[in-house]
Amino acid sequence: MKKGYFGLVAMLVLLVGMLVPIASTLAQEAAPAGAPVVAPAETVTLGMLIKQGGWAMYPLGLFSVAMLYFIIRNALLLREKNMLRNDLKEQIEALMATRDVAAIRQLCAENDSLLTAVLDAGMERISEEHEYDAKHVMDAIEEAGNEQMVTFMKPINFLSIIGGTAPMLGLLGTVSGMIKAFSIIAQGGMGDPGKLAGSIGEALITTATGLVIAIPAMFAYFLFKNNFIKSMSTMGRLVGHYLNIYRYAKVK
Numbered sequence: 001m002k003k004g005y006f007g008l009v010a011m012l013v014l015l016v017g018m019l020v021p022i023a024s025t026l027a028q029e030a031a032p033a034g035a036p037v038v039a040p041a042e043t044v045t046l047g048m049l050i051k052q053g054g055w056a057m058y059p060l061g062l063f064s065v066a067m068l069y070f071i072i073r074n075a076l077l078l079r080e081k082n083m084l085r086n087d088l089k090e091q092i093e094a095l096m097a098t099r100d101v102a103a104i105r106q107l108c109a110e111n112d113s114l115l116t117a118v119l120d121a122g123m124e125r126i127s128e129e130h131e132y133d134a135k136h137v138m139d140a141i142e143e144a145g146n147e148q149m150v151t152f153m154k155p156i157n158f159l160s161i162i163g164g165t166a167p168m169l170g171l172l173g174t175v176s177g178m179i180k181a182f183s184i185i186a187q188g189g190m191g192d193p194g195k196l197a198g199s200i201g202e203a204l205i206t207t208a209t210g211l212v213i214a215i216p217a218m219f220a221y222f223l224f225k226n227n228f229i230k231s232m233s234t235m236g237r238l239v240g241h242y243l244n245i246y247r248y249a250k251v252k
Contacts, residue, residue, distance in 0.1 A: 056173025056206040060213060063166050067217045070158050074224045078152065083114035083231050084238065092119070096245040101126050114152065115235050118144045119242060132247055141239055149232060156224045163217035170210020177206065 081087070088111055095104045101123055108120035121144030125136045 054173060054176065054206065056169060056176065057209065059169055060166060060173075060206065060209045063162050063169070064209075064213050067159065067162050067213055067220075070155050070162075071216075071220045074155055074159075074220070077155075078224055078228055078231070080227075080231055080234075083152075084235060085111055085113045085115050088116070089238075092242055093245055096242050097249045099246060099249050114148050114231065115238060117148055118235060119239055120144075122239065122243065126246075134247075137243065145232070145236070152228055153225075156221060156228065159217045159221040159224070163214045163221060166213040166217065167207075167210040170206045170208070173206025173210075174204070177204075 088107065091107060092104065095107065104123050105120055108116035108123070118141055122137045122141040125140045126132060
């Protein structure tokens with residue numbers, strides 16, 4: 001799991017790094033045949049690409065920063081060992097076997113995680129006389145599980161929003177660039193192809209940037225979502241296991 005997350009981050013850095021050469025190539029191909037040829041020694045910098053891409057490059061830049069933030073955040077917080085706390089398994093089982101509700105809730109409070117939050121909600125429904133009402137306990141666990149799912153899915157869903165919005169924003173920049181190009185043609189700019197290069201370059205660069213942001217964002221979204229659903233299923237099985245120990249334990 002850990003190797004997979006580090007591999008994902010490395011791949012995303014590589015994809016984002018590809019933006020500069022891709023956009024540079026598109027900008028050179030967009031230049032009309034009659035436009036002045038740039039000398040081979042001159043390199044196209046990221047600042048030049050951003051300037052040529054126009055206004056759409058600034059919100060796309062914010063999207064790229066947000067994408068990297070949510071990917072790194074999810075990779076760190078959605079690790080199975082952080083959510084399921086297998087290191088507490090023996091302690092929880094021992095406390096369940098003795099039906100020490102107060103100690104179990106104290107342990108859950110000191111070790112905040114997906115599993116401990118849901119387990120604590122169930123233990124809260126058990127009375128001080130250790131009366132176990134399965135329906136009330138399971139209702140509390142289901143409510144807490146739904147609440148935790150909403151909490152953990154929020155940063156995952158942001159990746160889906162970024163992946164869906166970035167291409168549309170890039171397309172909007174493309175339309176804006178083409179409108180400028182046709183405006184130049186309407187003003188008689190066909191005689192000077194150099195005037196069209198900037199507008200056509202803006203149209204292509206914004207599209208490429210939106211796709212470079214959207215592809216890794218959607219890939220990460222489905223990866224994190226599937227791993228989280230798997231962790232939720234494992235959490236339900238573990239909580240059921242702990243409650244069975246409590247249910248059939250002898251009160252001392």
